Amino acid sequence: MKFFQVKTVTETLEIIHKHYGPVRQPVTLPLGQALGMVLAEDIRSTEQVPHFARSTVDGYAVRARDTYGASDSLPAFLDIQGKVEMGKPASLLLKEGQAQGIPTGGMIPEGADSVVMIEHVEEVGELLNVFRQVAPGENIIRAGDDVMAGELVMSAGQRLRPQDLGVLAAIGKTRVTVYPRPVVAILSTGDEIVPADKAQLAPGEVRDINSVTIGAAARACGATVIDGGIVKDDYAAFLARARELFEQADLVILSGGSSVGTRDYTEQVMQALGEPGVLVHGVSIKPGKPTILAKAGEKPIMGLPGHPASALIIFHLFTAPLIARLEGLAPTELDRRIVARIGRNIPSAVGRSDYVRVKLEKRGEEWWAHPVFGKSGLISTLVKSDGMVEIAAQKEGILEGEFVHVHLFA
Amino acid sequence: MKFFQVKTVTETLEIIHKHYGPVRQPVTLPLGQALGMVLAEDIRSTEQVPHFARSTVDGYAVRARDTYGASDSLPAFLDIQGKVEMGKPASLLLKEGQAQGIPTGGMIPEGADSVVMIEHVEEVGELLNVFRQVAPGENIIRAGDDVMAGELVMSAGQRLRPQDLGVLAAIGKTRVTVYPRPVVAILSTGDEIVPADKAQLAPGEVRDINSVTIGAAARACGATVIDGGIVKDDYAAFLARARELFEQADLVILSGGSSVGTRDYTEQVMQALGEPGVLVHGVSIKPGKPTILAKAGEKPIMGLPGHPASALIIFHLFTAPLIARLEGLAPTELDRRIVARIGRNIPSAVGRSDYVRVKLEKRGEEWWAHPVFGKSGLISTLVKSDGMVEIAAQKEGILEGEFVHVHLFA
CATH class of the missing domain: 2.170.190.11 (Molybdopterin biosynthesis moea protein, domain 3.)
Known part of the structure; x- marks a missing residue:
């Protein structure tokens, strides 16, 4: 067993940017199907827009x-x-x-x-x-005022928004070469986990929430999702199902049971799927420390915490950028965050990044972010939240009125 | 012909909130299909989460x-x-x-x-x-710490995010009643407009950009889109095609030719589709003054400017909130904007809201918004932009370094 040092959030994001990229060959599609996909080609205009004065x-x-x-x-x-x-x-x-x-x-x-x-x-x-x-x-x-003939209009690695499709239509480029949507498989594990539609829960049983939330979040990122179902805490069964999904998908997400035993299985399964194996084992953030990131061949495998709320926060922090890399997005693309003032003092331990869920409120022209407190296992606190605020590892907390960046939930 | 006073942006948004709502009956779907849709029912939990301590x-x-x-x-x-x-x-x-x-x-x-x-x-x-x-x-x-039995978990009018689906899964509510995705039809008009895939343009011809950009923007809002094609500047043909689309769609968008004649046709066609007819004829903003908003029965019809850049800006300002109303979204839902400082002085005429396209740049922890200038007909300036900044009607402009809200493009 290798020894893994817990990574910081920044180190983990750097690993995601450096070690992962599209695992599938680009495809050529009509414009109408390419919204939200990422260009795999540079595009130069062969004509001028407008065509005439x-x-x-x-x-x-x-x-x-x-x-x-x-x-x-x-x-x-x-x-x-x-x-x-x-x-x-x-x-x-x-x-x-x-x-x-x-x-x-x-x-x-x-x-x-x-x-x-x-x-x-x-x-x-x-x-x-x-x-x-x-x-x-x-x-x-004048002719060519909007686009000149020969001009580089768009570059590979750029996500196609409506206006981008418009420029492509204007220059008569009605088919584009893009990276296909990544296929993401999700496998929930844990002896206590039962399908969400089970009518009556027996004592000790818990409905499968992560396949729903993580599946929906991956779809919102543009991925096609395979619901891999639920496996019990049994290494052989777990590995067999993970292998099946690994063959079909570009990214396998293991939503781990929360007990120590299952966490160990998750890591062993990830190592068993292929080289180079685990790259990140543990991230110094709260909630979500037991995050695991591996690579087998060119494909990523990710282990998320079992707690639904923690799993979704880790998804936003790490899985969403990872899916963006699989989609072919250049690492330099802008992240979408809003600036707000924090609504009360929040303490935090130095040396660990904390993520605090917040609810936004508008006061005049300013946004205020109010912490939504709750035990980390509570999914209902996420429903009451609009986003999350990072308290950086070197800070002892933030004071009421300080400006913070809010990562908005989709 | 009625006399219409040009409306302000705020008045137009108020009309959108007040006069429009879902035009279709709610449907009941499995959770996996409901991402991004809007609840048509209040949801109370029939059980507690967690189910046991x-x-x-x-x-x-x-x-x-x-x-x-x-x-x-x-x-x-x-x-x-x-x-x-x-x-x-x-x-x-x-x-x-x-x-x-x-x-x-x-x-x-x-x-x-x-x-x-x-x-x-x-x-x-x-x-x-x-x-x-x-x-x-x-x-x-403890049992019920996350959700109590009988608790109101979610309300009608709320858009379902991944975490919301998670709470529904947790309480065993695996089918939800939501408003169906609105069907939006787009009809481009103008003697000069030809399909985007036409290989060689004759002098005077222009490719159809709006059906691509507005179609994609509507899809990004969750709508199902009918591409209604192109009609020439002929009142009878225009009305006939608009009627066909009106029967099939929940919202018909007429992307008007830019000449005075076509603008007149657009309004006449909108009046002819049914009562109460035109509600807004002209909005005091630049670009996009010739915006028309009508209602026939319960269905909205919207006339967008012919210039692709103006049309897309008007879409973000008015059509996106209109589609949200058709989707059943409560008017109080948060809009997603970021705060930035403006990168240079921008003059503006008092009494008219100006929308300036901007490119964002990060300096340290702050966003700076740099105006992207260009004639209003240029679509390429939209590609270079990340969003737009409103200069309110009562302002004479904004000074470098002032804080502004940036409406991000999807």
């Missing part, structure tokens, strides 16, 4: 110099030469002294360099009175 | 008074009476002077009122040396 207002395309000096008292007079139609090429060559009607988004005719807004003109038959001068380029988006 | 540590169940005064130099001596097994009832009645081995999560035997941790005892054959005294209740979760 467009008007940003309803008005008249003109040569700017024909309007110089125009005002309410001294309008410029131009000859109206028809109207550009939406979706049609602007075929006319605009000459000196001419103006052509144009809708918002219409194509700027050749010869024109600006657009006068409809509010600043008056049509008198074929004659246009222009009451305001415009500068060259005014009220126009 | 449990140990929170590995150790020995004892009567606290038998340990009083115990210390390293003067241990208490107790008779070991076997061990509680996980998942089994604790059948022994613990008497004075006795101790029973118990794993974390094990059932507390009758007669015991506390647990001594394994670290604070020594087993000598059948004799237990106890080196630390415990108080009644120490290292125990």
